[in-house]
Amino acid sequence: MAHLPQKPITLLAIETSCDETGVAIVHKENDRVTVVAQQLASQIDVHAVTGGVVPEIAAREHVTALQVMLRSLLTENKIAPAGLNGIAVTVGPGLQPALAVGVSAARALSYAWRLPLIPVQHLEGHIYSALLEGERVFPALALIVSGGHTQLISVTGHVTYEVVGSTKDDAAGEAFDKVARLLGLPYPGGPHLSELAQTGNPTAFFFTRPLLHSGDFNFSFSGLKTAVLYAWRDLSPEHQKKQRADMAASFEQTVVDTLVGKTQQAIAQLNPNVLLLAGGVAANTKLRQELATMAANVNIPLRIAPHRLTGDNATMIGQAGVFAYEQGRRASWQDIDAHARLPITSFQ
Ligand code: KG4
Numbered sequence: 645m646a647h648l649p650q651k652p653i654t655l656l657a658i659e660t661s662c663d664e665t666g667v668a669i670v671h672k673e674n675d676r677v678t679v680v681a682q683q684l685a686s687q688i689d690v691h692a693v694t695g696g697v698v699p700e701i702a703a704r705e706h707v708t709a710l711q712v713m714l715r716s717l718l719t720e721n722k723i724a725p726a727g728l729n730g731i732a733v734t735v736g737p738g739l740q741p742a743l744a745v746g747v748s749a750a751r752a753l754s755y756a757w758r759l760p761l762i763p764v765q766h767l768e769g770h771i772y773s774a775l776l777e778g779e780r781v782f783p784a785l786a787l788i789v790s791g792g793h794t795q796l797i798s799v800t801g802h803v804t805y806e807v808v809g810s811t812k813d814d815a816a817g818e819a820f821d822k823v824a825r826l827l828g829l830p831y832p833g834g835p836h837l838s839e840l841a842q843t844g845n846p847t848a849f850f851f852t853r854p855l856l857h858s859g860d861f862n863f864s865f866s867g868l869k870t871a872v873l874y875a876w877r878d879l880s881p882e883h884q885k886k887q888r889a890d891m892a893a894s895f896e897q898t899v900v901d902t903l904v905g906k907t908q909q910a911i912a913q914l915n916p917n918v919l920l921l922a923g924g925v926a927a928n929t930k931l932r933q934e935l936a937t938m939a940a941n942v943n944i945p946l947r948i949a950p951h952r953l954t955g956d957n958a959t960m961i962g963q964a965g966v967f968a969y970e971q972g973r974r975a976s977w978q979d980i981d982a983h984a985r986l987p988i989t990s991f992q
């Protein structure tokens with residue numbers, strides 16, 4: 645069947661769900677998605693002082709950064725409102741005060757410029773960061789591992805999802821951050837812990853792979869975090885010093901084995917065409933390597949979000965947004981709100 649040419653789409657995208665302020669312009673023409681421009685402002689330095697994200701401080705930082713970034717994005721790229729088809733914005737899940745800043749800005753611009761809004765669920769963005777050209781790879785299985793979420797999602801078509809498994813408690817990134825803090829590493833803990841783990845022995849300590857044989861595709865990382873805490877407390881200060889890297893490596897190995905093992909089980913049951921990996925923890929080298937090895941063994945193509953798009957950003961919100969727009973997703977400025985909790989299936 646011949647494809648009818650589709651109308652080109654250009655969207656402004658805004659992301660403020662946690663501690664990164666992101667704005668982007670994304671364009672889709674036929675099957676090509678291009679990033680016209682993007683900007684990202686990280687709040688890492690601000691939150692490093694408190695050792696974690698304080699939602700009200702994150703919101704205040706978004707307010708300061710967003711206005712300046714929007715102005716420079718549009719003027720530097722000579723984008724006028726008339727050149728846009730709509731505004732894609734993350735409406736949830738995330739930190740309510742932080743989300744509210746992006747949503748309010750999008751509503752104001754939508755009203756002033758008479759442009760439709762395209763509400764985007766944050767994890768849709770992560771999924772599309774691994775689906776850069778939006779090829780037709782469906783059904784795809786996405787492993788989303790971030791600071792707030794750990795989910796296996798079946799992507800059955802563009803912006804159409806089925807949640808296959810979720811964490812029952814802590815997300816993988818959250819466990820990385822908490823264990824990093826226990827080991828005395830600075831915020832954000834995940835990247836620091838994984839760097840330290842490279843010099844450690846991953847078999848020095850054994851932790852049970854949580855829920856690996858539970859018969860479903862759910863995850864749980866809270867018990868693992870406690871197991872690491874007890875093992876760490878049992879060590880003398882001298883051994884803690886000597887075995888810090890071993891503890892980091894053993895913890896990391898446990899998380900990676902669990903994520904890879906569950907994903908392999910889901911592939912066997914669901915038989916997807918492609919495996920996707922995205923979210924902040926997708927930056928983890930061991931996870932990338934071991935997932936790639938498993939995917940090669942079971943003969944499934946693997947797409948991993950490029951490094952620069954694993955963390956939160958607005959490019960991925962625009963990428964999901966253009967496909968959502970094409971499927972007819974629209975909202976007016978009166979109709980959208982920020983939602984700290986929001987299932988990925990909310991708009992289908
Ligand atoms: O997707 P993301 O930027 O924000 C959320 O939506 O949560 O993910 C952030 C999470 C943090 O927990 C951070 O520690 C973790 O991703 N992370 C990593 C690595 N880089 C970031 N965890 C393990 N290894 C890494 N290299």
Ligand code: ZN
Nearest residue numbers: 790924955956
């Ligand atoms: Zn995220």
